[in-house]
Amino acid sequence: xxxxxxxxxxxxxxxxxxxxxxxxxxxxxxxxxxxxxxxxxxxxxxxxxxxxxxxxxxxxxxxxxxxxxxxxxxxxxxxxxxxxxxxxxxxxxxxxxxxxxxxxxxxxxxxxxxxxxxxxxxxxxxxxxxxxxxxxxxxxxxxxxxxxxxxxxxxxxxxxxxxxxxxxxxxxxxxxxxxxxxxxxxxxxxxxxxxxxxxxxxxxxxxxxxxxxxxxxxxxxxxxxxxxxxxxxxxxxxxxxxxxxxxxxxxxxxxxxxxxxxxxxxxxxxxxxxxxxxxxxxxxxxxxxxxxxxxxxxxxxxxxxxxxxxxxxxxxxxxxxxxxxxxxxxxxxxxxxxxxxxxxxxxxxxxxxxxxxxxxxxxxxxxxxxxxxxxxxxxxxxxxxxxxxxxxxxxxxxxxxxxxxxxxxxxxxxxxxxxxxxxxxxxxxxxxxxxxxxxxxxxxxxxxxxxxxxxxxxxxxxxxxxxxxxxxxxxxxxxxxxxxxxxxxxxxxxxxxxxxxxxxxxxxxxxxxxxxxxxxxxx
Ligand code: MSP
Numbered sequence: 035x036x037x038x039x040x041x042x043x044x045x046x047x048x049x050x051x052x053x054x055x056x057x058x059x060x061x062x063x064x065x066x067x068x069x070x071x072x073x074x075x076x077x078x079x080x081x082x083x084x085x086x087x088x089x090x091x092x093x094x095x096x097x098x099x100x101x102x103x104x105x106x107x108x109x110x111x112x113x114x115x116x117x118x119x120x121x122x123x124x125x126x127x128x129x130x131x132x133x134x135x136x137x138x139x140x141x142x143x144x145x146x147x148x149x150x151x152x153x154x155x156x157x158x159x160x161x162x163x164x165x166x167x168x169x170x171x172x173x174x175x176x177x178x179x180x181x182x183x184x185x186x187x188x189x190x191x192x193x194x195x196x197x198x199x200x201x202x203x204x205x206x207x208x209x210x211x212x213x214x215x216x217x218x219x220x221x222x223x224x225x226x227x228x229x230x231x232x233x234x235x236x237x238x239x240x241x242x243x244x245x246x247x248x249x250x251x252x253x254x255x256x257x258x259x260x261x262x263x264x265x266x267x268x269x270x271x272x273x274x275x276x277x278x279x280x281x282x283x284x285x286x287x288x289x290x291x292x293x294x295x296x297x298x299x300x301x302x303x304x305x306x307x308x309x310x311x312x313x314x315x316x317x318x319x320x321x322x323x324x325x326x327x328x329x330x331x332x333x334x335x336x337x338x339x340x341x342x343x344x345x346x347x348x349x350x351x352x353x354x355x356x357x358x359x360x361x362x363x364x365x366x367x368x369x370x371x372x373x374x375x376x377x378x379x380x381x382x383x384x385x386x387x388x389x390x391x392x393x394x395x396x397x398x399x400x401x402x403x404x405x406x407x408x409x410x411x412x413x414x415x416x417x418x419x420x421x422x423x424x425x426x427x428x429x430x431x432x433x434x435x436x437x438x439x440x441x442x443x444x445x446x447x448x449x450x451x452x453x454x455x456x457x458x459x460x461x462x463x464x465x466x467x468x469x470x471x472x473x474x475x476x477x478x479x480x481x482x483x484x485x486x487x488x489x490x491x492x493x494x495x496x497x498x499x500x501x502x503x504x505x506x507x508x509x510x511x512x513x514x515x516x517x518x519x520x521x522x523x524x525x526x527x528x529x530x531x532x533x534x535x536x537x538x539x540x541x542x543x544x545x546x547x548x549x550x551x552x553x554x555x556x557x
Pocket of ligand 1: 045046055059290293322324
């Protein structure tokens, strides 16, 4: 039985349209999911939308729509954007779906029965823009403004149901100490540990139901309250797989998200799970933010890389070109990454047009020219010694990619594929098959060289396919490989799978070189 691998993204607010930030987190999860599927894991990849926010209701009211009409429109926009980006999610959950609502009610009921959730009065600093309460220390440090949006905080007192978060402090700290990979990257783990030193306070899990009673999940047994949107949202990770067929996916291997919502995922969510006596996820991974041309993306600046802009980039550089840039240059670590046109073109040309794309054209063209487009029988077998121990190199690179992926080092994993493609370029330069081919007596050797080139590129393409599924599938086909069944990672990446006699396909450049002087694509 393949081992389960459950990966999630945040569920995104539907008060607005998707943008590059939402696409980035989902892309990271997609690349990991694709890699793990290739490695033979039984992957379940979940994304979706978080809909019961007050802001959805107010955004809908501004447009004379009901909240669900506005949520439907934006959830559809997220689905469209994610399909268009080529994401391979297994499910897309919306928190307004009955399957989610019913289960949230059941979780809350259990928490009330166990005494982990009870009525009380709460007074705190409310960040309306983020829909969260901040502690006195955090509020004071931020000068009583939202640390995320800079909007003023409001002192608010409410009669609410509370979750006894404070009761779980010791257990959570022990878990973090015993599991160094529970919160990643390490700098984020240290931030959480630092904040935990202030001590955990109980948190509200309900809010007064809106006057018209139309939006939110009712607290079981107390319809004058709705479940606080953050608690409702966190439960999606469980509700989506709380069925007989899917339950084995829990606990999740990775929750992917960004630094803005780490506290909810690294502290509140695990404590809720402990209260429900469920095992904790293996890793909560919080990446940093994309900024644009040196400036934070914000509504007021109107400078989001929105979907029309992403579309314009993909028109010129392909969806896989966009995916490549985001994955290799993205803010997976502790620092923000800048989305700039100049860097985009530089990376696209260096890695794709002049890198893997060029290596594939070079090799398929030579096989076309010297062997009528048929993969030659390699003289001396696939492992013939012509200067490079390809079996060993391919094996090393596949292992490097696997290890890097396990650390969520996506750029590192992809670099292993790129290194294999560069080794092919170097090999062609060193062995000069285009010169040897001038003498017919050399053709057996030329055949062996080109076999090894094509085989190494096939493996490189597999290693790069989690980032660029469409282009790499095309590349693998061009190299004459068509596995007739879903092959295992080992057969994909083990040396010598390419069958002599298969037909190579030439074709347009996979990644046409981009003119660095052209203007940035405009939406
Ligand atoms: N609905 C909550 C999440 C609930 S999860 C149980 C929420 N939604 S959100 O629409 O605001 O999405 C926030 C997430 O979007 C971030 O954590 C991150 O994953 C992604 N990003 C939003 N802007 C981003 C950037 N500028 N850069 C990278 N990712 C960003 O919070």
